[in-house]
Amino acid sequence: MAGKVVLITGASSGIGEQMAYEYAKKGACLVIVARRKKKLEEVAAQARELGSPDVVVVCGDVSNINECKQFIDEAIHHFGRLDHLVNNAGVTGGYPFEEITDITKFALLMDVNFWGTVYPTYFAIPHLRKTKGKIFVNSSSCAFLQPPRLSFYSASKAALIGFFEALRIELAPSVTITIATLGIIDSEMSRGKILSKDGELILSPENSKGVFEGFPVMNTEPATKSIVDSICRGERYVTEPQWYGAIHLLKDLCPEMVEWYYSIMYFKKKSSLFAEKAD
DSSP: OTTOEEEEESTTSHHHHHHHHHHHHTTOEEEEEESOHHHHHHHHHHHHHHTOSOEEEEEOOTTOHHHHHHHHHHHHHHHSOOOEEEEOOOOOOOOOGGGOSOGGGGHHHIIIIIIHHHHHHHHHHHHHHHHTOEEEEEOOTHHHHOOTTOHHHHHHHHHHHHHHHHHHHHHTTTSEEEEEOOOOBSSTTTTTEEEOTTSOEEEOHHHHHHHHTTSOOBOHHHHHHHHHHHHHHTOSEEOSSTTHHHHHHHHHHOHHHHHHHHHHHHHHHHHHHHHHHHO
């Protein structure tokens, strides 16, 4: 990876930030993209200390097609090449469908999670073909497991798998695609950065507890090390924590068992939330 160019979206925190550090340790040049410039500059400084010879900071919104074209163009203008495109940016919202007050605002999940991955990929493909490059797609175990309260999120992540499985064949053998089906990894999202019921991006640790309670949270660093290594090897899929693979298989073989567990946890959480409100 030394001297190769990697563009990472959603690089200001969580998985994207840590992936920047993992690539930096391998000597890669970086283009890091997110909306928060100050946070990106902090990530860039740390990446340089870890070994990246050159880091370019770009403020951009992946749901805006023009901005996606601009940051791909900026990467090519600065480095003259692109080797890895890391599509990491994402957002979630964890509410029962009937409790959402403005359903139109939840189009943002598809705009960011799906289109915010497709747009950069579209503009990056000609450059990735030249370098026999790699595309990373941050899907989710929710694409297979579809837990309650995460209906929109699960749909947006399942759409990624459908799209990129088709694209994989179109781009082979010159470009390889690695799809991540992750469980709960420590990040701003797992700590409660979500869309509110009326579609505003907020920090709600209480809601995070309602969605993720009962599931272990994996540390970011070992997860991202495994992810980056998988991308470099050209693997088709990477799942972290790895034991989530067994749950995927269980959902295929015995979906009723997974649904039974979900129903118990869902109604337990619902009762808990009602009790807290009553207090």
